[in-house]
Amino acid sequence: MYCRNCGNEVSEKAIMCVACGTPPLAGNRYCPNCKAETSPDAGICIRCGVGLINTSNHSEFDWLTTLLLCLFLGTFGIHRFYTKSIGIGIVQLLTLGGCGLWTLIDFIMIVVGNFRDGNGKVVVNKQRA
Numbered sequence: 001m002y003c004r005n006c007g008n009e010v011s012e013k014a015i016m017c018v019a020c021g022t023p024p025l026a027g028n029r030y031c032p033n034c035k036a037e038t039s040p041d042a043g044i045c046i047r048c049g050v051g052l053i054n055t056s057n058h059s060e061f062d063w064l065t066t067l068l069l070c071l072f073l074g075t076f077g078i079h080r081f082y083t084k085s086i087g088i089g090i091v092q093l094l095t096l097g098g099c100g101l102w103t104l105i106d107f108i109m110i111v112v113g114n115f116r117d118g119n120g121k122v123v124v125n126k127q128r129a
């Protein structure tokens with residue numbers, strides 16, 4: 001397969017691309033199957049049709065940390081600050097998590113794996129994924 005970041009050919013089991021030093025599936029520029037260039041948010045490769053669902057849309061923030069912060073400090077928006085959603089964090093801080101309701105919704109989103117960080121990436125439970 002090919003490194004999704006630089007297009008270099010890497011082994012199926014490689015955890016890191018020798019050419020660019022990132023995990024082969026962490027990039028979003030090349031198809032891992034046919035090396036065609038892909039758009040960053042493409043779901044499938046337009047040349048070979050292979051699915052491009054990978055870790056590139058997964059947040060680098062830790063799922064469990066986000067969950068615990070939301071559970072214990074969510075009314076202050078701390079989980080939002082942690083995941084770099086600073087603007088929303090400030091609003092939640094000022095409104096005490098939308099009187100707790102917003103925090104509850106965020107908590108559910110985190111649990112079901114639908115919570116997005118400030119970069120629009122999904123915070124996922126990597127142990128389970």
Ligand SMILES: [Zn+2]
Binds near residue numbers: 003004007008022
């Ligand atoms: Zn690479």
Ligand SMILES: [Zn+2]
Binds near residue numbers: 033034
């Ligand atoms: Zn392809």
